[in-house]
Amino acid sequence: PAPTAASPRPAPRPQDGRRSRKSLTSIASFGAYQRDWFKSVRETVAAGAPLAVVNANSPQEILRAMDVPFVVNQWWASIVAAKQQSPRYFQLLRDHGYPSDAEAYSAQGIAAMFDADAEQAPWGGLPRPSFVQAPIGTDATPRIFDHWARETGAKPFLFERSIESRIDFPVDWWDRLHDDWDSAIEPERLDLMTAELREVIARIEATTDRRFDPDRFAHIMDLVNEQEDYYRRTRDLIAGAHPAPVSISDTMPATMVPQWHRGTEWARDAARDFYHEVKARHEAGEAACANEKLRLMWVGRGMWSDMGFTQRWEESHGAVFVWSMYLALAADGYIRRTAPGQDPLRALAARFVTMGDELRMPTWAGAWHVREAQSHAVDGAVALSDADPFVLRALRRAGVPVLSLDLDNYNREASDGDVVDRQIVAFLEGPVSDYAARRG
Template sequence: MSNTNEKQLKCTIEAAEYQKAWFTQLRKDVFEENKPYAITQADMPLELFSLMGLPVVSNQWWAAIISAKKLSGYYLDRRKEMGFSENLCSYCSLGLVGTLDDKPEIAPWGGLPKPAIMSARLTCDCIQRIFEIWAEKFGTTFYPLDSTANTALPPKWWQMSRNNWEQLFQPHRLDFMTKQLYGLIGELEKITGKKFNINELKTLMDGVNLQEEIFEEVCEMIATAPKSPVRMAEQISNVMTCQWHRGSEWAINHAKKFRDEVRYRVENNVAACENEQIRLMWVGAGLWHDTGFYTAFEEEFGAVFVWSMYLAFGPDGYIRYGLEDPMRTLASRIVSMNEQLHNPPWANEWMAHQAQKNRIDAAIVLIPKGTRPSVTGSYFITHALEKVGVPTIEIWADMVDGRNWNQQEMRDLIEDFIRNKVKK
């Protein structure tokens, strides 16, 4: 039995080192060189920031870092002491609380410096409040993108999103989002002094498509190999580091390294877990405060987490063909991301499809009460998975708030579930 904590892929270590070095450089640039950067939600058009030479710290990535450093409990307690109620969203507000707390000696890597701009899509009603308070504290600009609703909801969206996205996401919504993106560019031009070039966007969009096509090859290998060649946590590390820098030369090259290592392992029958008996699906955001959970059931049951949304959503959620108007194409990538991942009918239909494609034996659905947008749609997802024969268990726990997470109890719960509900 291999050590479940070790990184099996060299590229996983490289990805982590790259991201840490990137952030160190960012802090240096901001503090020493007075260079601008941005804080945004993860579902923003990062491509535009990248083109304009403005580095982005994703709010969700930063929350995951805080959680992995076991600081979420501290910040959520501090939030309560500041007079905010317990029910407020944890995933989206950890970074804000870190800023309000203003203790660089406690914050990961010294904390976030003042950004030149903050930006978010207004999906959940709490986002505008979190970002407005945050921007006020920093003394910076908050530029929101409003979120329209899809009213045509063909269930199998992934069959349309690459080529038929104009129809899928509705022309009037794309018109609106495209105009908002041009407005955002105006802000970015003011900050950076750089002139936006639509041809550069097209090139970048081509790069993103290439990167996601490479990820699709990895998806296919994981789905079809006798045993999964790569653990889920390593999938996430590699994929998300590329996604934060998507379409860049580094991201494409790293995606290739990731693919090649996975391919080598498949061709040489190297499994992430030699004893793989049961293929598990993880539904929801990563359990950032206890990533050891993902390998806890390998030894006794041969139960291996092989799927999370992070890798699979790359190709299905990001690839867009038809770049005649790259800004409109980009609008189509972000205009319904929330619906695709969390809302019926799109999230449930896609998860069920992915479960079948990946020969999933059982699914664990994370329902984080403290992060409302990730709760909604969960029951529809559970029903859809059960309907295609995938036993499912729901865990009411938070992805970043580890205060009420009883490690042993949760492991016992899943072990009972595997023993009693999962057949192999």
């Protein structure tokens, strides 16, 4: 365990401890855009349109092609956290007989259905869905979505979760899946997911006036590939830039907001503008931290309830978080190009049948995180409680110092912020500084 003794140089804590400092003009309008979008969703649903609420690893592109408005479950949870409504939503779950400690990050949509306080409801509240969808990724997932459907009358759809069965599969998937996905992924997995995509389309067409347009869908897939390619170029630029022109306080929102809108021209252009601004900052010699001494990985979900958390160590220790899964997964996990004769729907299946393998399958995830740590020249990794233990083991075996915090990105009711701060300071001043000195 990391020592918890008081440090002589504690990192200054912002007064509210919640807001991050953002430096990019390309993302300055994202907040307003997202608010306007969500307002339009609420108005469209109030006028009678069907709403889908889906998990982040659910194939949203078919909904966009069918003009079905949708909200991503985990995005909604991040808004609840950012608005400091998490404790109230936990209590709403408890008041209605639901646990507040079973995948709370994914259960906030249920809590939203019990939120009758119009003044406190984040952004006016989450509308009642017509469809809820998710891949079966955990034991709790089917129960969450089953009860969500019961509470709202929504039609649930749970995608099967298949796994890679070949022992000798090459671990350098990040260079294979963009163009060779049809041969790299087992055909049985693609067959199953493609069949389920067609079933979802049929169900929506049978219960609404929405229709699937194959040409529009193919165009959406092209836009997504363009968007993710800009993220790949940005990720690679940051990896080789010393000092880093931006930190994850910039790259997380710059990636995630457009990701919820992927398949649109706005999202493609947002990713393009983000890349060009980061490139311009690097060429002008600008840095996220002018006194960069230490480079860090953030392993796990974003700290949406405390967006300034990762920036507190820049001024005190010159420690910059240069890597998170958000930009890196966008760079390596989403691109699925189609050649003439290939089915774009099968390419979408290839995008989502592996979703999560990049982060948690022992062979894939460990090798990828080590590759990313090496390419970004990080001096240490800070991990939250949701981080995969095999990933942390792979990083440690590669020599990267790892601090594993008993800290949830969403439910912080039981955490002691001062203890966490002391652990991070001791980690930076001990293992991370020693590793950086050895690396030269």
